[in-house]
Amino acid sequence: MLERRATVVGLIILLVVALLGCAEQPAPAPKPEEKKEPIVICALFDPRIPVLKADAEAIKTAVDEINAAGGILGREVVFIHEDTQRKVDIAVSAYRSAVVEKNCKFVFLEGVSEEALAIIDEGAKLYPNYPHIVISSQAAVGTTLKVMQDYDKYKFYFRNLPPDPDLNYRVPKTHFEIAKAIGAKKVALLLEEAAWTECARKGCEVDTPYGKVEMKAMKDWVPEEFGLEVVYVANVAVGQKDFLPMLEEAARRGAEYIFVLSSWYTDTITMTKQWAESGAKNIPVGYFGGPNQWGVFYNLTGGKALGTMSIFYDTPNVPPVTAKTKEVVKKLNAMGLAVDMSVHYYYSEVYRIKEAIERVGSLDIDKIIKTIEEMDDFEHTALPSQYVYFGYKNPNFHSYTGGYVLIAQFQCDGKPVWITPSELLKEAGFSEEVQKVSDISLYKSPEELRRTCSS
Known part of the structure; x- marks a missing residue:
């Protein structure tokens, strides 16, 4: 009798333990989330x-x-x-x-x-x-x-x-397309005297595993490719302040377009002020790099930049290349x-x-x-x-590639007006929205702008 009772008690204990084991256990506390390295x-x-x-x-x-x-x-x-x-x-x-x-x-x-x-x-x-x-x-x-x-x-x-061969060749081409489109036949070249412009000033050869770059000096390829006569070439020293002799000589030789291969080392503000007071003031001037790419450039020159042209993106009204x-x-x-x-x-x-x-x-x-x-x-x-594709298996590997760019002219009150021919922008792959904004027919001569903007 005692054995049977002990057996029953043991079975009850086992049953209770089993039932407790089946009970839902509390969930383990979540581990704190590891902070990812920045x-x-x-x-x-x-x-x-x-x-x-x-x-x-x-x-x-x-x-x-x-x-x-x-x-x-x-x-x-x-x-x-x-x-x-x-x-x-x-x-x-x-x-x-x-x-x-x-x-x-x-x-x-x-x-x-x-x-x-x-x-x-x-x-x-x-x-x-x-x-x-x-x-x-x-x-x-x-x-x-x-x-x-x-x-x-x-x-x-x-x-x-x-790279400098492309920067000295493909990008400036937009300026010479504009020169032709506005009827210029003779051009003057003012080239910053720096290491990055050597290909433009002297021509250059670069041998790479992806091909050889052979580039003539700008004074040679501009006539060959654009039929424009280069009537004057001058090197602009870094830090130079007196540009009048160059500008006057460009005018004396009959230049109808002045291209300035400039960067931040060329004082385009001073050059512009001197241009507006020189015998070259009615000759269109196209700049490359420098403060001329700023929206405040017009004011920095005291309005003397009227009629000048430059690669330009510094305005909320810039053509929408992307959203x-x-x-x-x-x-x-x-x-x-x-x-x-x-x-x-x-x-x-x-x-x-x-x-x-x-x-x-x-x-x-x-x-x-x-x-x-x-x-x-x-x-x-x-x-x-x-x-901006870095993967071309050519001498621009791991670099941007040069090509046609958005050039604007400062018109009345310093308003930028884009004048790159739209067909060039289409060829370069810019969107239709950008192409609609830029039109070479919007170009006006410096002389006309001075006459109409001041009246």
């Missing part, structure tokens, strides 16, 4: 130079926008600015610190070729242990020539600008910054990095480099996709 983007620019300050702010603006939209793959993007003072040794030191100490995976460098040439060699030493990407808007072909000659060593480097083109100009203008071409170049490249990382799905830099090379449909805020 993606660090570094900008190496001298903020004392207005155009370089705007470039750095454009990069930061893109980073802020990306973070506001959730970052990249759920990661925050950290922006770090380093001052180069436009000195090679300081730039290299800042670069090394950015990559090694600050874990920077993407480095944007100001467009100074001497810095870029030093940094690409330093980067080749760093890359095996610190994979990263460098992007710089500099002209000297020597950087990407290294990429082509020793890809595995230098593949991390990209140039968001055409973001007007937006970035408005944002930076609101910050008191002018927006030249390079600002668009750097802003756009931050978004290319974002897109490449998202396509790869990780921060595998080798895969990101390959993906960047394959992005033939990237939307840039200033240029059509075919100009």
